[in-house]
Amino acid sequence: PLGELVTAATGLPTVVENDVRALTVAEQWFGAGVGTSSFALVTVGTGIGCGLVVNNAVIEGSHGVAGEIGHLLAEPDGPRCHCGNRGCVEAIAGTAALRALAPELTTEEAVARVRAGDERLRAGYRRAGRAIGLALATVANLVGPQRIVLSGEGLAAFDLYQDEVRDTFAARAFGAAVDCELILRPLPFEEWARGAAAVAIQTLITPAR
Numbered sequence: 404p405l406g407e408l409v410t411a412a413t414g415l416p417t418v419v420e421n422d423v424r425a426l427t428v429a430e431q432w433f434g435a436g437v438g439t440s441s442f443a444l445v446t447v448g449t450g451i452g453c454g455l456v457v458n459n460a461v462i463e464g465s466h467g468v469a470g471e472i473g474h475l476l477a478e479p480d481g482p483r484c485h486c487g488n489r490g491c492v493e494a495i496a497g498t499a500a501l502r503a504l505a506p507e508l509t510t511e512e513a514v515a516r517v518r519a520g521d522e523r524l525r526a527g528y529r530r531a532g533r534a535i536g537l538a539l540a541t542v543a544n545l546v547g548p549q550r551i552v553l554s555g556e557g558l559a560a561f562d563l564y565q566d567e568v569r570d571t572f573a574a575r576a577f578g579a580a581v582d583c584e585l586i587l588r589p590l591p592f593e594e595w596a597r598g599a600a601a602v603a604i605q606t607l608i609t610p611a612r
Contacts, residue, residue: 418603423470425598426554426590427454427461432601435552435588443548445472447535447557451493455546473497475541477534492538496531498557504528514560525563532564536571543572543580550584558589 409417427444430436436444436456444454451473455462462469473493474486481490482500494500498510504527505513517524539551553561561568573581 416606418606420599420602421452421463421467422595422598423452423454424461424463425602426595427456427598428601428605429594429598430454430552430588431456431459431461433597434590434594435550435586439549441546441548443470443542443546443551445535445539445542445551445553446555447496447553447561448555449498451496451535451538452555453538453542455542455548457546457548472538472542475538477537492534495534496557501527501531501560510560514563517560517563528560528563529567532567533571535564536568537575539568539585540572540575540577540580543576543583547580548583550586552586552588554588554590558587561587 406417406419409415423444423446426446427436430442430444436442439456440459441457443456446452453470453472455470464470474484474488474491476488476490477492477495478490482494483489484491484494486493501513502510504524505516508516513524517528539553542548542551569585572585576583
């Protein structure tokens with residue numbers, strides 16, 4: 404009960420929210436979501452997260468786990484995920500999975516190796532791109548957003564697997580879902596903080612349901 408504990412300690416109203424959903428609120432108010440009633444924000448990095456806005460409402464689901472696309476099945480016999488399953492998108496395309504391709508290197512060194520032509524490492528990034536593309540297509544097929552915004556620290560290496568992302572998305576998106584716009588939007592850490600502020604403000608101006 405983190406919110407209640409902070410309120411008890413400070414005397415201030417406190418809101419606790421998933422970080423990606425908070426960032427999604429900021430994008431809805433100030434960023435790539437302005438002017439659209441339905442969009443998805445997908446973050447690529449330590450985790451593969453997703454915030455969903457449908458008919459102007461941020462979706463969290465009955466159990467608060469809506470948008471956990473990092474745990475979609477990408478490969479039935481794939482690597483073990485920290486969630487206990489195998490073949491999750493996050494187990495293939497998350498930062499830890501990419502670091503495991505060359506644990507002796509930093510992320511920056513591994514990326515430099517791939518750009519210099521290391522085909523073994525490149526294969527791992529291509530595999531990650533296919534997993535991410537599958538996840539994006541699943542979001543497009545299920546929710547039908549006008550656009551999907553890609554963000555997160557993983558975009559720093561997006562050039563290494565963007566073809567696989569786009570090709571897999573095009574192959575797996577059904578019908579008109581393939582027309583969903585994909586937008587790359589690197590965001591500084593301050594935007595995540597802005598998301599937290601937006602959620603806090605929202606609770607003050609939105610009547611309790």
